[in-house]
Amino acid sequence: MKFLSPVVPLAVLPLLVQAHAGKYAHHNVIPRQASATGSDIAPPSQIPDSAGAAPSTDSFVLSLTSINPTALPLSAIVSTAQPAPTQEVSPIYPQGAVPPNIIGAPPLPDDILQKDYPTPDDVPPVNSAEVEEWIREVANSGVPIPDIPINLEGGCTVAGNAVAAADTDRSRCWWTCTGCTRKTDITQCPQKGTFGLSFDDGPAPYTPDLLDFLDQQKLKATFFVVGSRVYYRPDLLRKQYMEGHQIAVHTWSHPELTTLTNEQIIAELGWSRRVIQDTLGVTPNMMRPPYGDIDDRVRAISVAMGLTPVIWTQGFDTEDFEIGSGGTTVQQSLQNWERITAAASTSDKGFIVLEHDLFQQTVELATGYILPDAIGHNYTIQPIVTCMGLPLNDAYMETNNNQTHPDPAQGAQAIFTGPTKALLPPTHTPASASGPGTSTSPSNNVNKKNSNSARAVFSVLGMGATSLLAGLISILA
Ligand SMILES: *[C@@H]1O[C@H](CO)[C@@H](O)[C@H](O)[C@H]1NC(C)=O
Ligand SMILES: *[C@@H]1O[C@H](CO)[C@@H](O)[C@H](O)[C@H]1NC(C)=O
Numbered sequence: 501m502k503f504l505s506p507v508v509p510l511a512v513l514p515l516l517v518q519a520h521a522g523k524y525a526h527h528n529v530i531p532r533q534a535s536a537t538g539s540d541i542a543p544p545s546q547i548p549d550s551a552g553a554a555p556s557t558d559s560f561v562l563s564l565t566s567i568n569p570t571a572l573p574l575s576a577i578v579s580t581a582q583p584a585p586t587q588e589v590s591p592i593y594p595q596g597a598v599p600p601n602i603i604g605a606p607p608l609p610d611d612i613l614q615k616d617y618p619t620p621d622d623v624p625p626v627n628s629a630e631v632e633e634w635i636r637e638v639a640n641s642g643v644p645i646p647d648i649p650i651n652l653e654g655g656c657t658v659a660g661n662a663v664a665a666a667d668t669d670r671s672r673c674w675w676t677c678t679g680c681t682r683k684t685d686i687t688q689c690p691q692k693g694t695f696g697l698s699f700d701d702g703p704a705p706y707t708p709d710l711l712d713f714l715d716q717q718k719l720k721a722t723f724f725v726v727g728s729r730v731y732y733r734p735d736l737l738r739k740q741y742m743e744g745h746q747i748a749v750h751t752w753s754h755p756e757l758t759t760l761t762n763e764q765i766i767a768e769l770g771w772s773r774r775v776i777q778d779t780l781g782v783t784p785n786m787m788r789p790p791y792g793d794i795d796d797r798v799r800a801i802s803v804a805m806g807l808t809p810v811i812w813t814q815g816f817d818t819e820d821f822e823i824g825s826g827g828t829t830v831q832q833s834l835q836n837w838e839r840i841t842a843a844a845s846t847s848d849k850g851f852i853v854l855e856h857d858l859f860q861q862t863v864e865l866a867t868g869y870i871l872p873d874a875i876g877h878n879y880t881i882q883p884i885v886t887c888m889g890l891p892l893n894d895a896y897m898e899t900n901n902n903q904t905h906p907d908p909a910q911g912a913q914a915i916f917t918g919p920t921k922a923l924l925p926p927t928h929t930p931a932s933a934s935g936p937g938t939s940t941s942p943s944n945n946v947n948k949k950n951s952n953s954a955r956a957v958f959s960v961l962g963m964g965a966t967s968l969l970a971g972l973i974s975i976l977a
Contacts, residue, residue, distance in 0.1 A: 565876025571868025689850030689887035727772035
């Protein structure tokens with residue numbers, strides 16, 4: 501049963517939500533972080549208002565097909581909301597448990613998180629034995645890594661990125677600024693009316709509430725998880741995986757990938773892949789770049805590491821991420837969602853929307869409003885791998901039979917044809933003195949038990965230092 505569950509009956513058709521923008525007035529609405537503006541350049545025919553713009557009148561009406569009767573009122577979904585109680589992870593899936601839905605999956609491994617990992621929420625050092633092994637993997641993949649300059653932080657509107665952002669000859673194919681995609685990328689579901697459901701940045705404190713709702717509605721999603729969040733919440737990742745959701749890579753520390761060196765990108769993707777594999781026994785083969793920040797250099801490295809880039813349909817960003825920081829309002833996010841449903845109705849393809857399970861506000865918006873409305877629209881709601889017509893075992897390297905979902909590195913030589921850059925030779929060992937490409941000491945690797953208390957606070961909040969900083973930047977911008 502996909503639509504109305506007997507467990508959580510949804511109020512149906514048509515339900516008007518009155519909201520008064522004056523109450524949350526954002527004259528001079530804060531522009532969202534420049535690095536995340538990929539969605540702001542949707543073709544006007546699809547998404548009329550530029551995302552993030554203030555409502556033009558003092559009050560506006562949202563027309564949703566359906567709302568969860570237990571939804572919090574919109575007036576409670578604000579940046580200043582008191583933290584709601586969180587649930588314990590339940591059940592805890594033990595070592596040896598086998599996921600029922602994945603053909604050929606290994607049992608859950610022993611010994612989760614007893615290994616040394618890089619410092620959570622920092623770009624990992626590039627001179628560890630692990631990263632050097634992954635650099636060799638990329639070098640041996642046969643995928644040419646384009647010689648594209650490293651971008652400055654801050655995205656498309658930063659003056660120093662002007663040439664890259666214009667990308668007039670499409671040699672960079674920087675999606676964030678131009679919407680450019682390659683054959684490697686997944687940005688929509690093939691079938692009209694299909695909603696590829698995904699949530700980024702968890703596992704986080706309110707993810708269990710989202711999982712409860714999805715379970716009641718018999719829905720599955722794709723979770724693009726941050727390695728540093730997995731490090732703190734391995735049992736929650738196991739629950740997501742064991743209950744049939746797709747797990748995919750969203751880097752170790754959530755940086756703008758186009759601002760990193762090749763070796764740092766490898767370290768970000770490699771550690772995220774590794775902590776997931778250590779926790780689940782399987783390695784995802786899809787990734788989403790934080791902020792949608794991907795160009796041909798990031799693309800080539802991703803596919804060389806066996807990771808298919810998954811972005812979101814151009815313009816299909818709820819901007820839910822900005823509610824917690826006060827950068828936007830829940831009303832504005834719902835208006836974004838209504839523009840998305842309008843655009844979906846005129847597209848002959850299905851679509852992928854950007855949402856987050858990182859904050860209580862984003863989970864409340866999804867479970868109270870967006871998902872009930874999506875159900876009311878009769879969308880076919882599926883994880884990305886499923887909407888692509890693939891079985892769930894195709895989503896992991898260990899269980900992919902490579903037939904319906906071939907290694908993305910295949911055919912990459914025909915895509916990345918410009919000048920290339922050699923990777924730093926991984927010659928020195930972690931015990932040796934600094935060598936070429938050494939940006940940080942390997943002693944930056946920490947064991948979980950030694951992680952400092954400031955990071956523990958971030959973990960309680962479910963936020964990385966990076967996301968706090970991103971929030972701050974967007975407030976100051
Ligand atoms: C969804 O399906 C139901 C039942 O078939 C139908 O009554 C309703 O009009 C549909 N809603 C939309 C938005 O298409
Ligand atoms: C699928 O391809 C990967 C990488 O190319 C390889 O390691 C794996 O053994 C292959 N799986 C099968 C079932 O052939």
